[in-house]
Amino acid sequence: MRALRTALRATLLAAGLGGCREGVLAAAGPIGDAENQILWETFGAMLLVVVPVILMILAFAWWFRASNPRATYRPDWSYSGKVEFSIWIVPLLLILFLATLAWSGSHDLDPYRPLPSDRKPVRVEVVSLDWKWLFLYPDYGVASINELAVPVGTPVDFRLTSGTVMNSFFVPQLGSQIYTMAGMQTRLSLQADQPGAYRGLSAQFSGDGFSDMGFTVRAVDAAGFAGWIAAAKASPGHLDNAAYDRLAATHAAAAPTRFGAVDPGLFDHAVAAATASAHRPMSATNGVMCAPRRTQGTL
Structure with a gap:
């Protein structure tokens, strides 16, 4: 019950964030749009791992429950080629996808790279x-x-x-x-x-x-x-x-x-x-290497 109340509060707070229109998700330019696309593509790639894992946990817990007579008890089982293939190929594909995304994004969104336009910057x-x-x-x-x-x-x-x-x-x-x-x-x-x-x-x-x-x-x-x-x-x-x-x-x-x-x-x-x-030598700044404290008033 306590966990349910916490989840409900979090859901209500998240719903309230829908009115926030000043963050990175409310992009208003080509760079912001491109960064949003990378964010959502990365989020989707993570869901490809998270969602199947959650579903498998629920499925295993349901199938191997004590009251299921069809669940086979195999204490000596140790290897499956299909399982080995799946647990290796999926992470490798995800890493390849994320690496490609990071490589292309780093070059396409290079801050020193001029934006294509027919207008003078x-x-x-x-x-x-x-x-x-x-x-x-x-x-x-x-x-x-x-x-x-x-x-x-x-x-x-x-x-x-x-x-x-x-x-x-x-x-x-x-x-x-x-x-x-x-x-x-x-x-x-x-x-x-x-x-x-x-x-x-x-x-x-x-x-x-x-x-x-x-x-x-x-x-x-x-x-x-x-x-x-x-x-x-x-x-x-x-x-x-x-x-x-x-x-x-x-x-x-x-x-x-x-x-x-x-x-x-x-x-x-x-x-x-x-x-x-x-x-300047340290003695010239009284040894201060960070920003001075705020002075009174404003300009």
């Missing part, structure tokens, strides 16, 4: 900071904090780094997560096929402000994206190297902010600044 440079995300649009000369606008149906080529500790850039509905590391660059190609506002987050614990590292991805049509860029250009903020250094030194969460002017090469400055910081 939008370039976005990403810098993870304590505890916020900085997005640079080098082709438009604007930037934003914790707000990312992308045109629907157009690939977005990300170039990512960290101005502080290691982090992880992740938009669950669009697909792959990828790490950001100080003094290094990673790349990622994503695309939103449906308009909407998608939640982005950090998937890597990075300090006591880690939970504040959320951002919004606004997928809009071409006119909406042009309007967002125009609104960003009209913003009064100017992000130059000195302003970036002050931003990186402020270890606090930040509200969504836009900058109407950005110095060229700011992303390279962020990489170089993090590289120089990483090569």
Whole structure:
């Protein structure tokens, strides 16, 4: 009875999750769709093992019950060619299937691989900071904090780094997560096929402000994206190297902010600044090798 109540509670909780539309199962782009397909194919392969095993357990328990006179008692039985064949061939086929799936998926979903499209990709440079995300649009000369606008149906080529500790850039509905590391660059190609506002987050614990590292991805049509860029250009903020250094030194969460002017090469400055910081002696940082504690207030 206790197990039944537990199972009932779990079923009711799982049913309630049907309203959650922000996770990886609610894919809104080609990468997310491909990853969902791999997930379900892997799940199906596991069911090919789990379901027959459960059915055999039930069948054996029923057939070899004490009240069944037709069940043959064979204490000296030790070998069956059919059984040996089955218990070896099925796992081998599953391993071959999963290996093929992993191999093809690893190449097809390579984050450095550009997405096929007849549209010119939008370039976005990403810098993870304590505890916020900085997005640079080098082709438009604007930037934003914790707000990312992308045109629907157009690939977005990300170039990512960290101005502080290691982090992880992740938009669950669009697909792959990828790490950001100080003094290094990673790349990622994503695309939103449906308009909407998608939640982005950090998937890597990075300090006591880690939970504040959320951002919004606004997928809009071409006119909406042009309007967002125009609104960003009209913003009064100017992000130059000195302003970036002050931003990186402020270890606090930040509200969504836009900058109407950005110095060229700011992303390279962020990489170089993090590289120089990483090569300072321990005495220069008081021995601190992780993200500083949160400061009071927000930007």
